[in-house]
Amino acid sequence: MSKIDLMKHVNEQSPWQDVTQGTHVYGSGNSEFFNTGDWRTSIPKWHPESCKQCLLCFPVCPDSSIIVREKKREDFDFFHCKGCGICAKVCPFGAISMHEEGGEA
């Protein structure tokens, strides 16, 4: 079973026959498929107009939810971002603001 299959087939509704032998996890990086975005009570908002692309936010994100391509950050990975707000604290330019999840941005 590939890791994608595993995540599709083994979940909290799976019958015992479908749970892997010894609850082994096949393949690595399976957390990629786990939605931790719905744990958020606060949500960060990125303001590209204020962002200097200094990338101080990227290494402090505990959930690798700041996507960087070609040495430039892009918007958040909201499937994984837990809304901890560390990035907003670190940003020297006010380019990240925190808001109530589900509220007005």
Next chain:
Amino acid sequence: MIEIRWHGRGGQGAKTAALLLADVAFTAGMYVQGFPEYGPERMGAPITAYNRLDDHVIRVHSNIYEPDIVVVVDETLIKAVDVTAGLKPGGKLLINSKRRAEDILKEFPEINAEIYVIDAADISIRYIGKNIPNSPLLSAVARLTGLIPEAEFMKSVEEAISHKFASKPAVIQGNVDSIKESWNAVIRINE
């Protein structure tokens, strides 16, 4: 089946003698058991070891309570331990001693058993240079079992001793020679 009980003191080689006897009888084609009674191992404390020898498979795994032969490796145990407990009527008691027959017999006034003596200490000192009585006693007890003819025993015992002392070849010849003398050095002291 012949059942043998050995009485010795920790460190004197009673267990080794029992295991060697098992080895020799095995080499002669028999079914064997050789085992000590285990407890905290203490030098000098009384210990017991056992042998069962048979032409058939041995299944029983208990200690021996009614031996055919009792071997007393250290005669000072006679005062401390009831060495003849359960000895079968008409059985054989073999004692390692240099005392006179009448002195030994006084210790067993009402015994219904054949009493044999061998001065294993003397033989071992002469051949091995140390008081390690188990090889002479092994020879004596093998003779008393009546299970193995002398020639076959000597052949088996040489194999067993060479196997046992493979890492100490210097002691092999002395042990083998002491065993040869001991076969005839065991004497019966009662009628």
Next chain:
Amino acid sequence: MSDYKYPKIDKKSKAPAFRERMSGNEAVSYAIRQIDPDVIAAFPITPSTEIPQYISKYKADGKISTEFVTVESEHSAMSACIGASASGVRAMTATSSAGMALMYELLYVAASDRLPVVMAAVNRALTGPININADHSDSMGARDSGWIQIYSENAQEAYDNMLMAHRIGEHPDVKLPVMICQDGFITSHAIENILLESDEFAKEFVGEYTPEKFLLNTKESLGVGPYGISPYYMEAKRGQEQAMENAREVIAQISKLYSDATGRLYDFFEAYRMDDAEYAILIMGSASGTAKDAVDNLRAEGKKVGLIKLRVFRPFPFDKIAQALSKVKGLAIMDRSEGFSASGGPLGAEVRSALYGRVDGIKTINYIYGLGGRDMRVRDFEDIYAEIMAIKADEIPELYKYYGVRER
């Protein structure tokens, strides 16, 4: 069941077994040399100490290619075995008593991670008061840990069971750790006759271990031992239970293959003179042979007695046991450990449970015997047969009692 390939032994070309004499510890070590496992991690404890000693010597003499890990405790020994087994190789250990108790946490890990570690268990009493002699309290304490448990009567069985262990535990439908038990000192340190198989046969029978999933696979990564939240934990345990269930068929197949090849018969239990037996003793381990002598003595007097010597305790062969006992009137279940349930020992509980609703009306007494190396003689078993034969038809016998304990 998967289409697993069982070993194929060509009986015609098989070398005959040869006569030897050795202790139970040496016999098990001899089997381990023939198996030549990839990793052994062990810590010495009486009476199993000789096993790692023999292994060290084999290693020093270049007779095995095993990685021998000298750990600082039994907890570490089992941890090392778990790591090695998860990496995809054969891992073994040996222990007794307090050593097994110190492994306790990891025994469950090995079983739930479905790692077919094999242990040479040399049964010894657990402390209180401290004691080095045989009883089954160590492995009985681990009876619910998910290990397959196989008990041996003598050095021969300890050797044979060890050669069967890997094939049972490593079967893809099983993947469970296996404990091969023998009684401390009584068989571990007694020199007895034994028939040994050739290295070629042993290696052919045991075969190579080729797990489908393993940690050191560079082509496919694997995670072993993840946290199991409530929504998964129970499904994981049900899977483990199924593995133990599957082990029944595998044990039956492997035991039959081994029996056919060697002529030495192995099954879940041995039924000794049970055909027309009205009174039976059910027992495990080294005292079984002593009890068989009692059976023969009583049979010579015309008494219809027989014996069941249980070999496989986990998985417990409840249906076969019930069938084997279906015609007896009186039964003594012999436990060499206390469970402190105040209702009998672990074997007593299992056997009664197997009988309940399947076979009714057997007058049964569960005896606790042989604790801490207390000796059992042939005449003791004759006494026990006499006791169960004396139970009257309208009598409800004592649920359980001690045999061989001094009373005031």
